[in-house]
Amino acid sequence: MSTEPLFDPAAALPEAGTVRNAAERGDWPAVCAVFAECREEYGLLLLSGQVAGVPGAEHLLRQALGHRPGDPLATALLADRLIHVGWQARTTRRAQDVTPEGWREFRARLNEAEQLLIAAVARDRGDALAWMLRMTISRGISLGISETRRRYRALARVSPHHYAGQRSLLQQLLPKWGGSWEEAHAFARDSFRAAPPGSLNGALLAMYHAERAASFERAERNAYAARADVRHELAEAAHGSVLHPDCRIRFGRLTAHSSFALLASLGGDRAAARTHFQAMGPYGSTEPWEWFDNTPERTFREHRDRALGG
């Protein structure tokens, strides 16, 4: 396949573009309509992320809250926007390189978001999107692993196999956030096995192995990805999720294939890599390629060309 892959999420998921445009126009009813149509939990988070990325979206959202105080969607979207703004101030630099003002702004925005969400879950303990965002905040302002776990449990009570929540807890369980590889691995495996076949949760194992691979030096990454136990586990996870005949998931599917494809490609399993790249069709994804180098789009293209070529 020689065409340029399309990396914009809106290319594969028109709703993403629709909601982003609606937010840019300040059309609150249109934003609501897109969310009302979305039937996938992970989709709600992706759409929320689209709105959160729109500069100035907070004005629209505060206005919406002014008309309907406590509106769950406006509350969650405003919180997500504030998290986004806070993270922009913090930048993606390593913690020790963030400026004091950066930290102050980061904390202030996340605290504000947190207080909106405390009220949201106080009104409705079943507000999954609010619990999900509270997990992000717990990690961001270091409220502790036990607190992130508590938030995950509250989310799991509403939605037992919440993929986005599991991705968030998996991050918290990694050594970089105070956990361990063993804990993280066990959680990814258990979540995959507990979920119904054809759901996205198998991709948690791809996320875990990609994180693990990225933690090694370049030379060792390929060896890790080629390990028989790793290949076997990933094959099982792929066939239990995105490659399962019952899989009807739209949101998150590309990223999942992208992760499986990356690991297969690193591990030299060209057949598996080809399967996943083909399943992605004309679309690309920068996750998890961006964990490995600064040119994720180019790396993605190279690996795809290698897998699909000849």
Place this chain on the structure above:
Amino acid sequence: MIHRFEVDGVPALHAPRPGRTAAGLVFRVGRADETLARTGITHLVEHLALHRSGVQVHRFNGATGQLHTHFLLEGDDHEIRAFLRCVCESLTALPMDRLETEKTILRTEEAGRGTGAAEATGLWRYGAQGHGLVSYPEWGVPGLDPQTVQHWADTWFTRENAALWIAGERIPDDLRLPLRPGRRMPAPQPTSALPVTPAYFAAGQRQVLFETLLPRTAAADLYTACLDRELFQDLRQDGGLSYTAGADHADRGDGILTVTALADALPEQQDAVLGGFVDVLARLAVAGVDPDTLDALRRRADAAHAAPDADPARLPGCAADLLLDLPLRTPDEIRAELAAVTAEDVRTVAQQALGNGLLRVPAGRRADWAGYAEAPLHSADAVEGSRHRSHESGGPDLVVGRAGVSLLREGEAATVRYDACAAYLAWPDGGRRLIGTDGICIEIEPGCFAVDAHTLASIDASVPHPAYVRMPPRPIPSRPTPARPSRSTRSSTSGPAGAAGTAVRSSPVQLAVNMVLTLVAGLFLLFALGGALGADDESRADPVYWGVLVVAAGIAAALLRSVWRRSRPRRG
């Protein structure tokens, strides 16, 4: 029915009760009326006044509270007559030959006393004055002389500042209360050391504590019951995060309830307990309580007011209320108020509770993320004066000025102004500690600063005389403790001020005591339960039978409460 009468000009209350008669004499004076430099003076008067009664075989007791001091006795008519007369006569002429002995007893009592929620939060909420004094040791006791003590008794323990209650079949004949005349004392105006609420401070480990103030209403009562239930449900039943999780309230004495809630935690679960705690407080304020839960809690509260001994049990509180001109209400009025409380009322109270709240989070944690402001650890500004470097590298500079003393480090100041100095503790070895009325504390250890003796002596001379507390010699610390600002209290003999506020686990002795108390409480509870369940028809109709069971259950509850209080952490 409670009925009013008078004895020698002292207002009195009587409620009928079968069996032995109980009597209580209450004065409108307590720890909140003291100053930091004289803490313990009321307690000392209480001890001295009871000394002569102790020679006789009486079941009596005394209790010094925040705003009231009680003398209590159970006995026959003759014993009650004699006890009340003896206490009153002692108060007018305290047995000063016992002064030093009672001081020693008070020190021993203090050493064995655990600290509860009020002690943990008092100085943060009120500062080192009024209701905040409960956080501090009885520093005033060693230096009190006979004149000062008798003057205190003559001022506060007077006829106009007293009330009497009697629970029994009848009022004993010929009661006399030979007290000095004086005047009724109003309650002190509550102080505040919190510029903003809700506020938080970090101290101790393995525990989250919340304290708030609410007007004494049926809705506040039900809010406390809801908070108790929700904390237990969320943190223990659902979350499995805490063993103890609940809430209770205590009467501050002036128509205000102090509600305290507490949850314990394993070290690795502290963050989740804090998060869960914050969520419960928010949920009650935002969503309120569901009506079925409220009704169940209402029925439980109502049963307590409908109990046969409800009136006699209320007497001490009613007598105390009388002294502050708070209305005396009948159980029917209280039950009617309880019946009228709606879920919306409870939600309104929950918002008020959260708005006034003071949260103690485990050391190293914060609660700003949940909207709680950090309680001040520093002063807003420093005094001007001569500046002296610390001998310790990185230690704060000492500033001695005409208006007071400051410690300065990295732009942060701890200041105690002489005109707001609650106490100035002076040890024979030269150690000094200034404590401001806001609770800010400055320690100056000998040899810690490049400062001449003359300047140090000028502090001694500038501190207002009533704040000066001459401390007994203390054990020499292994190395000099550097000066440091803090909001600590009990550090005089137990290490540096910075260590105060850390939780100390129960010692083996305490554990043993707690186990024995729990066992005894269990026996009483079994007795009460067995009696209640196994009553035959004749017993069922007998009020005395039920009275005995209620008393047994009451004793069990009191013992368990004592165990709970004891097992809470104390300041280091």
